[in-house]
Amino acid sequence: MAILEWDESMSVGVYLIDEQHKELVVLINNIADAVKASASVSEVSRFIRRFYNYTIVHFQTEESLMDHNSYADYFTQVREHLDCSTKALEFHRRFVEEAEFDLVEFLEYIVGWFRGHTTGIDQGLTEYLVVRGQTHLEKSGKA
Numbered sequence: 249m250a251i252l253e254w255d256e257s258m259s260v261g262v263y264l265i266d267e268q269h270k271e272l273v274v275l276i277n278n279i280a281d282a283v284k285a286s287a288s289v290s291e292v293s294r295f296i297r298r299f300y301n302y303t304i305v306h307f308q309t310e311e312s313l314m315d316h317n318s319y320a321d322y323f324t325q326v327r328e329h330l331d332c333s334t335k336a337l338e339f340h341r342r343f344v345e346e347a348e349f350d351l352v353e354f355l356e357y358i359v360g361w362f363r364g365h366t367t368g369i370d371q372g373l374t375e376y377l378v379v380r381g382q383t384h385l386e387k388s389g390k391a
């Protein structure tokens with residue numbers, strides 16, 4: 249069973265963002281599956297790097313869509329993104345450098361962060377983007 253599954257409660261109602269969030273779910277599950285299968289350090293490390301790299305892409309997408317002059321939660325968004333990236337980097341370092349380092353805590357953190365962030369502050373992006381006429385991002389059907 250997947251450690252994290254996409255469901256509509258996570259939708260922010262904007263197609264581009266939802267698709268990127270779904271990709272993050274896949275990448276988180278790839279890490280969990282590799283850990284569960286007792287994959288080598290280099291293989292698990294590769295999955296963590298893929299996840300980390302894609303968070304940077306996704307965070308840049310969201311941050312480029314917000315304007316700090318008009319989006320009230322801009323700085324909170326960026327801070328939560330940085331929290332996630334920093335944690336991923338630190339857990340990754342410890343996993344590579346410390347023998348027998350257990351990634352369970354990282355997986356619990358990242359699943360909790362993802363659920364909290366996408367059902368929390370990311371939801372505010374919908375109204376903001378639609379109000380700004382970002383229709384090229386395609387609404388994905390959420391009212």
Ligand SMILES: [Fe+2]
Pocket residue numbers: 310325329365370
């Ligand atoms: Fe975000």
Ligand SMILES: [Fe+2]
Pocket residue numbers: 265269306310366370
């Ligand atoms: Fe997001």
